[in-house]
Amino acid sequence: MANTNFAALTSENLTIWSRDFWRVARNMSFINQFAGSGPNAMVQRISELTQSEKGARAVITLLADMTGDGIVGDNTLEGNEEALRAYDIVVQLDQLRFANRLAGRLADQKSVVNFREHSRDALAYAMADRIDQLGFLTMSGVSYAVKNNGALRGVLNSGQNLSDLAFSSDVTAPTTNRHRRWDATNGLVAGDVTAVVAADTIEYSTIVALKAYAKDNYIRGIRAAGNEEVFHLFVTPQVMADLKLDSDFLANVRNAGVRGPNNELFSGSSSLMVDGVMVHEFRHVFNTSGATSGASGNAGANGYKWGANADINGSACLFVGAQALAMADIGLPDIVEDVFDYGNQNGISIGKIFGFKKPKYNSDHNGAVEDFGIVRLDVAY
Numbered sequence: 001m002a003n004t005n006f007a008a009l010t011s012e013n014l015t016i017w018s019r020d021f022w023r024v025a026r027n028m029s030f031i032n033q034f035a036g037s038g039p040n041a042m043v044q045r046i047s048e049l050t051q052s053e054k055g056a057r058a059v060i061t062l063l064a065d066m067t068g069d070g071i072v073g074d075n076t077l078e079g080n081e082e083a084l085r086a087y088d089i090v091v092q093l094d095q096l097r098f099a100n101r102l103a104g105r106l107a108d109q110k111s112v113v114n115f116r117e118h119s120r121d122a123l124a125y126a127m128a129d130r131i132d133q134l135g136f137l138t139m140s141g142v143s144y145a146v147k148n149n150g151a152l153r154g155v156l157n158s159g160q161n162l163s164d165l166a167f168s169s170d171v172t173a174p175t176t177n178r179h180r181r182w183d184a185t186n187g188l189v190a191g192d193v194t195a196v197v198a199a200d201t202i203e204y205s206t207i208v209a210l211k212a213y214a215k216d217n218y219i220r221g222i223r224a225a226g227n228e229e230v231f232h233l234f235v236t237p238q239v240m241a242d243l244k245l246d247s248d249f250l251a252n253v254r255n256a257g258v259r260g261p262n263n264e265l266f267s268g269s270s271s272l273m274v275d276g277v278m279v280h281e282f283r284h285v286f287n288t289s290g291a292t293s294g295a296s297g298n299a300g301a302n303g304y305k306w307g308a309n310a311d312i313n314g315s316a317c318l319f320v321g322a323q324a325l326a327m328a329d330i331g332l333p334d335i336v337e338d339v340f341d342y343g344n345q346n347g348i349s350i351g352k353i354f355g356f357k358k359p360k361y362n363s364d365h366n367g368a369v370e371d372f373g374i375v376r377l378d379v380a381y
Contacts, residue, residue, distance in 0.1 A: 018332040021120050021350060025333075028128035030282055031135040034232065035327060040223050042232060042373070043135070043325045046091060058091040058328035062361050062372055087362070091328040091355040092167040098126045099349035101340065119348045127333075127352060132284050134162065136234070138356040139325055139374055140286040140316045141173040143302060148284045150291030152303040167355040175360065177217055178371040181378045182206050188213055191378055193306040194299040196314045200380040202239050204248035207274045210319050214375050218365055219321045233279045234318040238289075238381045240270075240281035249274070277319075287315040287381070306378070317377040324373035328355040 026032045035043040039060075046058045068082045100119055133148050144162040147153055158164060173179075179191030184199035188209045211231060215221075221229025235243070243249055271280045292303055294310035306314035318324075334351040359372040 015332070018335045021124055021335065022333050022352075024120060025124035025128045025131075028125055030132050030284070031325075032128075032131075035329075040322055042222060042320055042322060043327050044323050046326065046328045047330065049330065058093060058326075058330065058355060060089045060091070060323070060326045060359065062087040062089060062323060062359055087359075089326050089357055089359045091326050091357045092170060093328055093330060093353055093355045094166040095334075095351050095353050096127070096130060096165065097349055097351040098123050099347055101345055101347035116348065123348070123350045127350060130162070131354070132282075134165075134356055135325060135327070136282075136284045136286060136318070138171055138358050139318050139320070140376060141171060141358070142286050142316070143171060144168045146302050147290060148286055150286070150288035150303065150305070165355075167357060170357050172358065172360075174374075174376040175368065175370045177366065177368065178375050179378075180210065180213065180375060188377075191376065193314060193378055194308055196306040196312050196378055196380050198307075198312055198380050200314075200378075201242045201246075202235070202317070202379045202381075203246045204243070204252060204274065206377070206379070207233060207243075207277055207279065210375065210377055211275055211277050214319055214321070217370075217375070218363070219319070219373060219375060220323070221321045223322075229321075231277045232320050233274075233277050234285050234320070235279060235281055236285045236287045236315045236381070237270075237281045237283060238287070239285075239315050239317060239379060240279070242379075242381055243274075243279070285315060285318065288313050306380070312380055314378055314380050317379055319375040319377060321373045323359055326357045326359055328353075330354065 031043060035041060035045045037045055037047065039062075044060050046060055049058055071077045071080055100122060134144065136148060137144055137146070142148075144165065145153055145155075153161065153163070155161060162168065174191060176190070180188050181191045181193075181195060182200050182202060183189045183195075184197070184201070187205070210233070214231065215229075219231070221231050224230045270282075271278060273279070288305045291305045292298075292310075294301070294304040296309050298304040298310040299306075299308055301310070304310040306312045330353045336349045336351075338347050338349070339345070340347065358374065360369050361372050362368075363370045
């Protein structure tokens, strides 16, 4: 198919355009700001495949804590060494593609450039937004067949659904000890969306209790300056509003916060520090704002609100430390330009190979398989 009317990009130009697109998409992606290449990152990014006897794979490695107590004095150490136990987390890869087409002839070079710029921004936003959606669904243990607002996605032809991605089969519900619920009366209890009631909204004490629970259950923080452990908590804007209206939160900010417009009561920041935990609001944290109100027979079903009668709005807040999510980010996006209708219509497509997986490990502390770096907390709002 001839491209003579579209001033086609050379292969060198396509590489530059691809890099530029991925730079824009990464900057637009919320989850990308928490990604890094090593085990001290919240989202550990894998950018190169590892060669093994099973072929090329995207792998991160989790190291288990040593459990032995060592050898005392001059007793023999040789032959009593402890094996270093590692868990390889293999991330499945798949491609997600987007394209747009401009109807009508592009009459001059300026129109071509403008179309490419607009396409880059539109396609970059679409890719970044879906990556954010998938990342938060993966961490929450929610099927890709469900939107981040709790509504069911429409089922399209095969290959047109996010649930058709190869790594969608690796999405798993939170493990027992990594799933909690905030109970307005009893505090932190076992997670159960059917038990949520309207009073179970987030409080200042929720975060204090959750941080203690996570550390007691060996969630490893992200090491910051001074070797201090840092944790992150992701909430929806509505849950953040509930927190800011909590009386204990208001009292602490009023009495201990800085004076003036930089006080968190007035700054309007989408991130704030509570008990050493960075709390971030983000619209793609899973919630039930778009879910259907049902009845007792719908309790706990996908697409419905929470509570015993499926009529309570709830959200799956995410308390995370290091290696909470593995992301395979392989190669630059594939850019294709094409011309249709005898040169009268022009289109650009973007394809990106990536994958997500929530790491798990065999805990030495309770003998169970656990999510490695994350605790899901269900609250009402």
